[in-house]
Structure formats: C-alpha cells, structure tokens
Amino acid sequence: MPARDKRKPRIRLSCTFCREKKLKCNRQHPCDSCVRRGLGVFCDYISENRSASHVQQRWPSIAVQPAVVQEQNREAEHASPSASLPGKIIPSQDGTRYINSAHWQAILDDINMVERITNDKEPRDERRPDGPLLLFGLTLPVSKVQLLAGLPPRPVMNRLLSRFFNSRESPLVMFHPPTFEKEYIHFLSNPEAVNMAWLAVLFGVLCCSSRFQTGGADDSSLFDNCLFHTAQCLAMANYTTPGRYKVEAMIMYLGLEYLKASDAQVGVSVLTSILTRLAVHMGYHRDSKHYPRISIFDGEMRRRVYLYLVMLDSALSSQAGVPQTVPKSQSDTELPRNLLDEDLHPDMTVLPPSRPETDLTPVAFMLIKKRLLNIATEIADIASSVDGRSYDQVLYLDQRLQEFYHNIPPLLRMRSSVTSIIDPPDVILHRYEHALSFQRERCMLHRRYLSQSRHDAQYAYSRWACLDAAQMILRYQVDLHGESALGEQVRSSGAIFFSSLTTGKYLTAAMIICLELSFRAVEDHAAVQAEDQHILRENLVQSLQTSHGIWMASRGRSEEARKAAETTGFMLGLTRFRAEVQTEDVIPASGMVGQADAYPMGNPVELIPSLELLQGMLNDPSRFDWCLWDTTF
Structure with a gap:
C-alpha cells in the first residue's frame, strides 16, 4: 500500500479567473486583471476550507436552487412543449401573491434574483401609506x-x-x-x-x-x-x-x-x-x-x-x-x-357619423388602441392557458398584429426621429405608444419559442420575431429617455407616458435579450456564430448595456427601475464573464459605442450569488421555465 502523501494542499492565492487563464493576480478583491476586463463583480477566491455551508450562509436565498433546477429539468422532460402554466404563486413572510404568466417578477424569480433584490429595497417611510389613500390613507x-x-x-x-x-x-x-x-x-x-x-x-x-x-x-x-x-x-x-x-x-x-x-x-x-x-x-x-x-x-x-x-x-x-x-x-x-x-352638445337628437381616423379627435387614439387590445387579450389568454396552444394559432395572431400595425393611420405610424422633430409632442407620443405596444405583443406572443427554436426549425421565425421586437423596444427606450432632442421634447410634455406601464415594456425586452445571451453562453461558439450572423451577439449586448445605463440613471425614481438596473447589470456581468472564459473574446466595460457610453455601469457585487450555483440555474436554458421568467411583467 503506497504511503499517503502528507504534504499540505497548495493554497490557491489567485482568483478563479486568473487561475483559469494563468494570469498574474494581485490578490485584491476585485483584482486588477478582472477590473481591466470588466469582470470585477465576478472576481472570486476559492479557499480549501470553504464549505458548502459557507456558501449557504452567504447566499441563503439561493442555496436550494440546484435541486430546484434539477427538479424542473425532470418535469420539463415529461411536459408538453406547448403547455404553459397558468401563473405563479410567490410566497413571502406576509403570505402568497398570485401573478399570471405575463408579469415581470417571474423573470427575476427565474434567475433567482427576486428575493435578493426585493429584500434589499430602501426602507420606506412608515408614516406614509404604501398604497392608495382611498383604501387606507384617510384619517379624520x-x-x-x-x-x-x-x-x-x-x-x-x-x-x-x-x-x-x-x-x-x-x-x-x-x-x-x-x-x-x-x-x-x-x-x-x-x-x-x-x-x-x-x-x-x-x-x-x-x-x-x-x-x-x-x-x-x-x-x-x-x-x-x-x-x-x-x-x-x-x-x-x-x-x-x-x-x-x-x-x-x-x-x-x-x-x-x-x-x-x-x-x-x-x-x-x-x-x-x-x-x-x-x-x-x-x-x-x-x-x-x-x-x-x-x-x-x-x-x-x-x-x-x-x-x-x-x-x-x-x-x-x-x-x-x-x-x-x-x-x-x-x-x-x-x-x-x-x-x-x-x-357634440347636450341637446343633440341625432348622433353624427364618425369622422375618418385621419382626423385626430380626442378619441381617435383610443379607438386604434382598442383594436390592438382585442388581439392582446387573445395573446394573454393563450399565454396563460393551461391547455397549451397550437403554433398555427400563434402565426395567425402574428398575422393579425402585422395587419393592425399596417392599418394605423400614416400620421400615427412610427417614423424616424429626424422626421419627427417638428411634430407636436402628443403625436410623437402616440406613435411611440402604438409602436411600443405592438412590439411588446410580438414579444409576448413568440417568447416561449425562444428555446424550442434551437431544436426545431419550424420555430425559427418566432425566435427572430421575438428578438427583433425586443431590440426595437430598447431602441425606442433610447429615443424617449436618452440624451436626444426628441427625448427632451417628449419628456417636457409627457409625464403620464413615463409611467410604470412603459417601464414594463422595457423590462420585458431586456429580459428576453438576457435569456438569449444565456442560451448562447452555453452553446457551441462556432455553431452560434454560423447560425446567428443576422442577430449579432455584440448588438444584443450593446442594446442591453444601453438599457442598463438608462436604468442606472433613473434607479432612484422607482423600485421597478432599481430592480431593472440591478438585474440587467447582473446579467451583463454574467454574460461578460462567460464570454471571457469560453472564447477569450473580451468585451471591455468601456468598449461599447454610441449611446451606451453616456450612461454609467453599475457594480452589483453585493447581489451576485456564487458562480457555481448560477451555473446550475442557467447551464441548460433550453429548459428555462418561462412561467417564472414571465412573472416580472
């Protein structure tokens, strides 16, 4: 029997990334090598005495996730590809909350960030009612x-x-x-x-x-x-x-x-x-x-x-x-x-015929929006249905969406910001509202096939439509909230437009791009490059980074903006880390061009769980639970 080697194990002094790449590490936290590559949030050191209990103590909210992911994977193997869960019940210490499959918190929940982020919110003023005054804010x-x-x-x-x-x-x-x-x-x-x-x-x-x-x-x-x-x-x-x-x-x-x-x-x-x-x-x-x-x-x-x-x-x-x-x-x-x-007048006895929709009356915008609402209701019904849906029905609704948009009066149809600069702000806002709602419904209709398209070519159109719509939404976000003359013009007159309803559309688009990048991070790099030349990874990352910068600039205005900033920052960091490890094709933190440079990048290091646990959650995006993803809009 050979003698047991009694030498002490070699102490690992470098961070995980420098050790993997055989780089010189200055042993700081984060180290200089990770900072230069924009990977500071993922700079981590593994010591020999670090145990699983240490990780669980540090991240109690995600300690059980690998087992959960394995269980979801087993369930996915037996699930119908067209079946969808009716909604999500999110438990908390105050009880449970039901959210259907078109709400944004499931996206955060699905990447195991919802508890960490929502429990880290700023303390609210207990003297102010946290809800409508009419329900419980009136006293004497x-x-x-x-x-x-x-x-x-x-x-x-x-x-x-x-x-x-x-x-x-x-x-x-x-x-x-x-x-x-x-x-x-x-x-x-x-x-x-x-x-x-x-x-x-x-x-x-x-x-x-x-x-x-x-x-x-x-x-x-x-x-x-x-x-x-x-x-x-x-x-x-x-x-x-x-x-x-x-x-x-x-x-x-x-x-x-x-x-x-x-x-x-x-x-x-x-x-x-x-x-x-x-x-x-x-x-x-x-x-x-x-x-x-x-x-x-x-x-x-x-x-x-x-x-x-x-x-x-x-x-x-x-x-x-x-x-x-x-x-x-x-x-x-x-x-x-x-x-x-x-x-109209109170003494009228006959109602005159309706004017053409090219006449911008106070009700014209609502009439156009109602036609989209009829389609959106059907999309929401099949997205939340427990009976699943046929792909022919999805394509039929997609055709109806396209017909709706092409039938919008030309004055209210989207046009370039250059040709809109002299138009009245209310007309510009109506154009963007129609376009944002149209693109959001495309996302809601096709997003569930983002995974299935990787294994079945018949869903390739849905994948393209979903990503195209998401990128368009984030482009509109830059137009309306960025440093442009158009953005300044609409912000000066459209307070109601910049409400949480619009926030939800931007979050949906950002989360879809996050998921697509997660898919690509675990797929064969050469195969992805050959297949996705029309949807470049660099364009997706730049869209996400620009959106994240806008969220960072507005994160003090609402809780949803803060969560969006932290979540998009987290996903950007994870994407950058995996690209560095797998391909050595580093995207530096300052390497984005255009609008992305105008906004700061966050450093959500306090919110990032250990990479080992995250890999168990995102290593198989093909079995990603859309119901959890959805509960964030």
Missing part, C-alpha cells in the same frame, strides 16, 4: 368647507384647467370641454352647492394637470394636495354607491394613484375592481341605445368613459399580473364615434 373626516378651502387660488385653477383641456392627454376623452366649462362657472357662482363627486373630478383634473409639464416643488406639492382632496371627496360622496360623476372621478383618481406610485401596486388593482363594479352597477357595460331615458349626448359620453375604463383595466391588470375585471361577456357597449368636441 372633513367637511365640505374644508375641502373647498383646499382648492388652489382661482388664477391657478384657471391656468391648470386651461392646460388640461388644451392638452391631448388620454383622460381628456372622458370630458366634453364646453359642458365642463358651464359646470365650472356654475360652481364658482355657488361653491357650497357643489356635488361632491363633481368636486372630486375637479380636484382630479387639477392634480392631473399639475403633472403634465415638468415643474418645481410647488407643482409636486400641488399634486399631492389635490390627490389627497380627490380621495376625501370620493369618500364623502360614498364612492361605493351609484351616482353622477362618480365613475369619472374614480377613473381620474385611480390613474393618479397609479401615476404617483411609479411601481405596480396591489392596492391600485383592488381599486380597479371596485371601479368596475361601480360602473356595472350604473349600467356602463350596456349600450345606451337600449335605454331611451339616456340622452344621445350622455350615451356617447358614457361610451367614451367605458372605453377608457376598459383600456385602464387592461393595462393595470396586465402589469399587476391578474385577470381583467371588466365583464366582456356581459357587455354590449359600442365603441364611441370618432367625433370632435364641437360635434
């Missing part, structure tokens, strides 16, 4: 006199009302300016006789107008005060019972709470359910032609209000990851006609 009851005293001075009110009714923001579709002007004059003549729900509408309009344009601290204070008084008026009016102006007031309030939050909130989703019930109790879901006691004018305005409610419900439900609340099967309310305000 107030009188009508106190509410009237909360209105800004009349010159300020007049200025804000003029700003609102001369804008083209979407809430304007619910109001008929000449009628509102008469009601406002009547209110000024006798404020004490005001209807509390109408006063809530007034506060809501003032609040909304204060956010249309960038302003100083005074505008911010005005927004908060008007929002608070809007909630107080609704509470005094008993918003749970039917009444004139209540649906309009609730819609305004709901949109303002959403705008204030910047991030998706469960409370806003709960308020949506209350609002929908109120509208149904008041019969908004039935067309007014069935009820002769409803005037022609009121019937058309009710159609506009109901359309806005349907659009709002779809957007908020999609972001919250829950089913829509509007009862489609029980509704027969027709779409409003494309009419100007001067085409």
Whole structure:
C-alpha cells in the first residue's frame, strides 16, 4: 500500500479567473486583471476550507436552487412543449401573491434574483401609506368647507384647467370641454352647492394637470394636495354607491394613484375592481341605445368613459399580473364615434357619423388602441392557458398584429426621429405608444419559442420575431429617455407616458435579450456564430448595456427601475464573464459605442450569488421555465 502523501494542499492565492487563464493576480478583491476586463463583480477566491455551508450562509436565498433546477429539468422532460402554466404563486413572510404568466417578477424569480433584490429595497417611510389613500390613507373626516378651502387660488385653477383641456392627454376623452366649462362657472357662482363627486373630478383634473409639464416643488406639492382632496371627496360622496360623476372621478383618481406610485401596486388593482363594479352597477357595460331615458349626448359620453375604463383595466391588470375585471361577456357597449368636441352638445337628437381616423379627435387614439387590445387579450389568454396552444394559432395572431400595425393611420405610424422633430409632442407620443405596444405583443406572443427554436426549425421565425421586437423596444427606450432632442421634447410634455406601464415594456425586452445571451453562453461558439450572423451577439449586448445605463440613471425614481438596473447589470456581468472564459473574446466595460457610453455601469457585487450555483440555474436554458421568467411583467 503506497504511503499517503502528507504534504499540505497548495493554497490557491489567485482568483478563479486568473487561475483559469494563468494570469498574474494581485490578490485584491476585485483584482486588477478582472477590473481591466470588466469582470470585477465576478472576481472570486476559492479557499480549501470553504464549505458548502459557507456558501449557504452567504447566499441563503439561493442555496436550494440546484435541486430546484434539477427538479424542473425532470418535469420539463415529461411536459408538453406547448403547455404553459397558468401563473405563479410567490410566497413571502406576509403570505402568497398570485401573478399570471405575463408579469415581470417571474423573470427575476427565474434567475433567482427576486428575493435578493426585493429584500434589499430602501426602507420606506412608515408614516406614509404604501398604497392608495382611498383604501387606507384617510384619517379624520372633513367637511365640505374644508375641502373647498383646499382648492388652489382661482388664477391657478384657471391656468391648470386651461392646460388640461388644451392638452391631448388620454383622460381628456372622458370630458366634453364646453359642458365642463358651464359646470365650472356654475360652481364658482355657488361653491357650497357643489356635488361632491363633481368636486372630486375637479380636484382630479387639477392634480392631473399639475403633472403634465415638468415643474418645481410647488407643482409636486400641488399634486399631492389635490390627490389627497380627490380621495376625501370620493369618500364623502360614498364612492361605493351609484351616482353622477362618480365613475369619472374614480377613473381620474385611480390613474393618479397609479401615476404617483411609479411601481405596480396591489392596492391600485383592488381599486380597479371596485371601479368596475361601480360602473356595472350604473349600467356602463350596456349600450345606451337600449335605454331611451339616456340622452344621445350622455350615451356617447358614457361610451367614451367605458372605453377608457376598459383600456385602464387592461393595462393595470396586465402589469399587476391578474385577470381583467371588466365583464366582456356581459357587455354590449359600442365603441364611441370618432367625433370632435364641437360635434357634440347636450341637446343633440341625432348622433353624427364618425369622422375618418385621419382626423385626430380626442378619441381617435383610443379607438386604434382598442383594436390592438382585442388581439392582446387573445395573446394573454393563450399565454396563460393551461391547455397549451397550437403554433398555427400563434402565426395567425402574428398575422393579425402585422395587419393592425399596417392599418394605423400614416400620421400615427412610427417614423424616424429626424422626421419627427417638428411634430407636436402628443403625436410623437402616440406613435411611440402604438409602436411600443405592438412590439411588446410580438414579444409576448413568440417568447416561449425562444428555446424550442434551437431544436426545431419550424420555430425559427418566432425566435427572430421575438428578438427583433425586443431590440426595437430598447431602441425606442433610447429615443424617449436618452440624451436626444426628441427625448427632451417628449419628456417636457409627457409625464403620464413615463409611467410604470412603459417601464414594463422595457423590462420585458431586456429580459428576453438576457435569456438569449444565456442560451448562447452555453452553446457551441462556432455553431452560434454560423447560425446567428443576422442577430449579432455584440448588438444584443450593446442594446442591453444601453438599457442598463438608462436604468442606472433613473434607479432612484422607482423600485421597478432599481430592480431593472440591478438585474440587467447582473446579467451583463454574467454574460461578460462567460464570454471571457469560453472564447477569450473580451468585451471591455468601456468598449461599447454610441449611446451606451453616456450612461454609467453599475457594480452589483453585493447581489451576485456564487458562480457555481448560477451555473446550475442557467447551464441548460433550453429548459428555462418561462412561467417564472414571465412573472416580472
């Protein structure tokens, strides 16, 4: 029996990367070699006495992931390729939360970052309600006199009302300016006789107008005060019972709470359910032609209000990851006609025919968006269906998406930023909103085939469509949020546009590119180069890096922006590390050109788990659980 070698094992002084590449390591953390290559977040040292328990203690939130991945892989072997899970239930110490397969938190959950990131958020002010004021932020009851005293001075009110009714923001579709002007004059003549729900509408309009344009601290204070008084008026009016102006007031309030939050909130989703019930109790879901006691004018305005409610419900439900609340099967309310305000008046007896969509009336944008919503609803249904879907159905919906976009009036169809610079900001925003929504639905329709296309050529089109749409979305992000003249122009007039709804579209695109890069990191390098010359890895990385830079610049504005910045930074670091290890084709941190150089790169070293555990999670992207990925939008 040979004698046992009693020499002590050689102590490994170099980091894992320098040892792998046989480079000189200065033993810092991070070392100079890793820093020069932009791999500082992955500089790690392995000592002989480091045990598995050490890793588990350092990263408790991901210690069980290799076993989870193995179990998912076993399940994937027996799963139908077209089957999709109905949603994700995310447990926490406060209970469980259900999110369907079109929500963004599953993407973070799937790369095991959701717990680490969400538990690392900034401490919130316990004195401020973390949700809608109307649900649990109101304290002492107030009188009508106190509410009237909360209105800004009349010159300020007049200025804000003029700003609102001369804008083209979407809430304007619910109001008929000449009628509102008469009601406002009547209110000024006798404020004490005001209807509390109408006063809530007034506060809501003032609040909304204060956010249309960038302003100083005074505008911010005005927004908060008007929002608070809007909630107080609704509470005094008993918003749970039917009444004139209540649906309009609730819609305004709901949109303002959403705008204030910047991030998706469960409370806003709960308020949506209350609002929908109120509208149904008041019969908004039935067309007014069935009820002769409803005037022609009121019937058309009710159609506009109901359309806005349907659009709002779809957007908020999609972001919250829950089913829509509007009862489609029980509704027969027709779409409003494309009419100007001067085409309508309270004493009208005949409704004029609809104008062509080339006439940009207040309702034109909503009518176009509703056509896309009809397709998007079908896409969401098959994405969340437990019965799976046929690929023919996917291609059919893709064709309908293409037809929708080509039928958009030319004035509202996307064009280059150079030819848009002299156009009105509202027209530019409508173009981008149509284009962003169109590209996002392409992503949602085709993303599940990003994996299957690598093994079945019939899905190659879906892979291309998904990546093409994701890159277009991130290109729009640069246009609107970057250092361009166009971005400055729309930011000065589109406060509502830069809400969490748009954030969700950018996150979806970034996560799809992250996954594609994860696929390529574990595939044969030569084969990938030969197959994917039309989708260059460098272009994908640059798109992701530019998006990450924009998130980094805005990470202090909302929790979603912070999580997006950390997640995209994490994936960029992982992608750069694998490219270095496998091909020695280093992409330096400063090597990107164009817009990417204008934004800082983050250093999320505190959030990065050990590389060994991450490899167990991402080594087989072909079995990537889309349901987990999805729960982040």
